[in-house]
Amino acid sequence: MLSFWEKKNFLKHDLIVIGGGIVGLSTAIQYKELFPDQSVLVLERGLFPSGASSKNAGFACFGSLTEILDDLEVLPKEEVVALVKRRYEGLLAIRKRFGDADLGFQAHGGFELITHQEAPALERLDEINHLLFPIFEQPVFSVLPEHKNFGFGPKVRSVVHNAFEGELDSGKFINILWQQSNQNGVKILTGAKATKIIPDERIVEVEDFNEKIHFKATKIAVCTNAFAPSLLPELDIRPGRGLVMVTAPLSHEIPWKGAFHYDKGYVYFRNIDNRLLLGGGRNKDFEGEETTDFGINPTIREYLLGIMNEVIFPKNAPKIEMEWSGIMAFGADKRPLVQKSHPNVAMAIRLGGMGVAIGWQTASELVNLLRET
Ligand SMILES: Cc1cc2nc3c(=O)[nH]c(=O)nc-3n(C[C@H](O)[C@H](O)[C@H](O)COP(=O)(O)OP(=O)(O)OC[C@H]3O[C@@H](n4cnc5c(N)ncnc54)[C@H](O)[C@@H]3O)c2cc1C
Structure with missing residues (x-):
C-alpha cells in the first residue's frame, strides 16, 4: 500500500520515459535541458539497463566495406x-x-x-x-x-x-548518461517494469509487490527498443x-x-x-x-x-x-522508429546494431516530437 507521502510526491510527472538504456536516458537528459522546470522520471525494469545498452560490444562504427x-x-x-x-x-x-x-x-x-x-x-x-x-x-x-x-x-x-x-x-557511456541525468534532476527508478500504458488517462502502470501503481504523466516516451511490443502491440x-x-x-x-x-x-x-x-x-x-x-x-x-x-x-x-x-x-527499415502512437505518447525504438552510434541523435528526434505535443 502506498503512503500519503508517496502518493503526494512520487507519482505525478511531466514526462515519463519508459526504458533506461541509451535512448531512454538520452531522451530524459535532452528533454530536461529543454524544459528545466518540468519533472522527468525514467522507469527501468532492470537493476541496470537490461536490453542492449550495457551488453553491447562498444563498437563506434558505421558499417564495414x-x-x-x-x-x-x-x-x-x-x-x-x-x-x-x-x-x-x-x-x-x-x-x-x-x-x-x-x-x-x-x-x-x-x-x-x-x-x-x-x-x-x-x-x-x-x-x-x-x-x-x-x-x-x-x-x-x-x-x-x-x-x-x-x-x-x-x-x-x-x-x-x-x-x-x-x-x-559501454559501461562508461551509461555511467556518463546516469551522471548527467542526476546533474539535470532526472529521476531514475530501477526495478520498475511498466506493465501497461493507458494513453487517454496518461497513466503508466507498474507492478510492485503485487500492487498496481499508477504513475501519471503529461507525456510518455517509450524507449524500450525490442521490448516495445509488450506495451505497444503491432509495431514493425x-x-x-x-x-x-x-x-x-x-x-x-x-x-x-x-x-x-x-x-x-x-x-x-x-x-x-x-x-x-x-x-x-x-x-x-x-x-x-x-x-x-x-x-x-x-x-x-x-x-x-x-x-x-x-x-x-x-x-x-x-x-x-x-x-x-x-x-x-x-524491422523492415534499417532506420529507427520515431513516432507517436497517441497524441501524448511517442516512441524511439528499433535501433538495430548501431545504437551506440545513433542512440543520442535518435533521442533528439524523440525530444523534438515530444516538444510539439
Ligand atoms: C550483443 C550486442 C552487441 C552490440 N554491439 C553494438 C556495437 O558494438 N555498437 C553499436 O553501435 N551497437 C551495438 N549494439 C546495439 C546497441 O547496443 C543498441 O542499438 C542500443 O543499446 C539500443 O539502445 P536502446 O536504449 O534503444 O535499447 P535498450 O538498451 O534495449 O534499452 C531499453 C531498455 O528498456 C528496458 N525495458 C524494457 N521493457 C521495459 C518495461 N516494460 N518497463 C521498464 N523498462 C523496460 C530494458 O530493460 C532496457 O534497459 C549491440 C547490441 C547487442 C545486443
Missing part, C-alpha cells in the same frame, strides 16, 4: 549514404558532448578481414570511397599493405582499414539476440588494436585489456535469435569459437572467461 556492399544490394544508394552519415554524425555528436575520456573512446580505427571468397569486394573499394566522399571528404577504406604480423589464419586474404571508426567502453519490430564472449587475458601481447569486423559485419572482435572480446554470428541462426529471452545459442557459440581458433588466434587460442547476451531490435 562488405556490410555497405550488402546494403547496396537491397537499398538505394542515397539511403545507404544517409545511414552511414547518420551513424557517423551520431558518433561525432556523443564525442563532442561527453568527451573521449568519459566515453572510454579509443581511435584505433576499424578493420575488416576479407576472406579469399570475399576478394571481389576489394575491387569495389574505390567505388564505395567515392560514394562516401561527401561525408568524409577523404577515402574511408584502404587495404592494409601488410597484415601478416596480426597473426590471422590463412582464411584471411586481406585486411581493410577504416580510419574513422573507434571503440568505446523484430527482436534479435546477440552473443558476446570475453577471453581470459592472453599470455602474450595481442599484436593488434581496433574494431574488427568479419563475415559482412555479423562477427566482430576487439582487444580489451589484452583480452579478446568476440561477438555476433546471429546470421548463423536468425530464427533462433529472434527472441527477447536472454541466453546462449550453442550453434552460434560454436561458430564464434571456430573463428577464434581458426582465424583470430590459429596457434594459441585463449580460454573464454565470460559470455552474455543482449537483445537488439530490427
